[in-house]
Every structure is written in C-alpha cells, then in structure tokens.
Amino acid sequence: MSQHVVSNAAGVIISDTNTDITSAIGDLETRLGELELGSLFGLWLQRMFVGITMHTLTICIFVVIYGRMTEIYLMTSLGAIPSATMADREWGSMGQNYPKSMLALGFQAFLIMVCVGIYAVLVQSIATDADIFTAIWTCVGYTVLLCFTLFKTGTLAKSIFTLAGQKGSSYVVCTRTKGFKHR
Numbered sequence: 001m002s003q004h005v006v007s008n009a010a011g012v013i014i015s016d017t018n019t020d021i022t023s024a025i026g027d028l029e030t031r032l033g034e035l036e037l038g039s040l041f042g043l044w045l046q047r048m049f050v051g052i053t054m055h056t057l058t059i060c061i062f063v064v065i066y067g068r069m070t071e072i073y074l075m076t077s078l079g080a081i082p083s084a085t086m087a088d089r090e091w092g093s094m095g096q097n098y099p100k101s102m103l104a105l106g107f108q109a110f111l112i113m114v115c116v117g118i119y120a121v122l123v124q125s126i127a128t129d130a131d132i133f134t135a136i137w138t139c140v141g142y143t144v145l146l147c148f149t150l151f152k153t154g155t156l157a158k159s160i161f162t163l164a165g166q167k168g169s170s171y172v173v174c175t176r177t178k179g180f181k182h183r
Contacts, residue, residue: 031132043132050136057143064150068112072105100161108157112150119146 032040079098086095122142126135 046133046136050140053140054143057147060147061143061150064147065112068108068154072109075101075105104157104161107160108153111153111157115146115149115153119143 032043035043079102082095082098084095085091086098088095119142122145123139126138126142
C-alpha cells in the first residue's frame, strides 16, 4: 500500500517540478556587466560562502535521504523476525508493531518526496530578474528549510502511527529482563 502511494506521488511531483535553467538566467551576463567592481567582489564573496554552505547542505540532505532509504530496506529485509514472534506471549509486541513500523516508514518515504517536491516548486519560483543577491540567499534559505524538514519526516511519520516512545516497538532492541536482578 505504501509503495502504491509513493509511486503515484512520484509521478505528480516529477511532472509538476521541471525547471528550465536557461530561461531563468538568460540575461545574467549582461546584468553582471552592468555592476560595479565593489558589487562584483561582494557577489564573489557571497558566492564562495554560499557554495561551501550549499555543498555542506547537499551532503547533509543525501545522508538523510540515503539513511532513511537504508532504514526502509533493512526493516523490509528483516521482516521475518518480527513475523515469527507474533504468536509469542513475551515477544509478541514486536511482531504486532511491525506492520505499524512498515506503514510509518512508507509514509516517511512519501513525506520525503513531498518535501523535495515543495522545495523544487519553491526554487522554481525564485525571481532572478530583480536582484541576484536576493535570489542567492532565497535559494540558501529554501535549502536550509529542506534540510530541516527532511530531519523531521521520521519523527512525524512515527508520531502519526503512534510509534514514538511506545514500549515494545520494533525500534526497541530488547526489553526482556527475566532472570536479571535490577539494582
């Protein structure tokens, strides 16, 4: 079910967020030629800072997305373990919470796609004809927003499916204390 929702959302997001960069920066060279040397130096300094910041944010975004997708893959590949414990009295909660965990992970993938789609629409709407400086910092702001929202997708998905902090969740490694003395 989650895969069906994600696949349908992918078609909508990809078809609605195509960006043509040549139309966005068509007369950039002539506008840069009109600027004075001080403004060009300031633009160069901003470009260096923004370049480093954007590379850092890009690495952060890729780590988050690949980490989430790896988490989905691992939960799917280890599905036999929680399914085998479903009938057991002590370990049954792990098996009963596994479908909720899988739905939360599927919903998390959907939320990631929505965040990336919203980011693409926002970046596409940046006005480059008015001021180059404003366009640069608007793009940085949207990228920071994307990074923040990607960090929140896991928490949001788990809270919707009531997994956050729930005892016996598949995210809890071991809660068995039988035979151990507590101090």
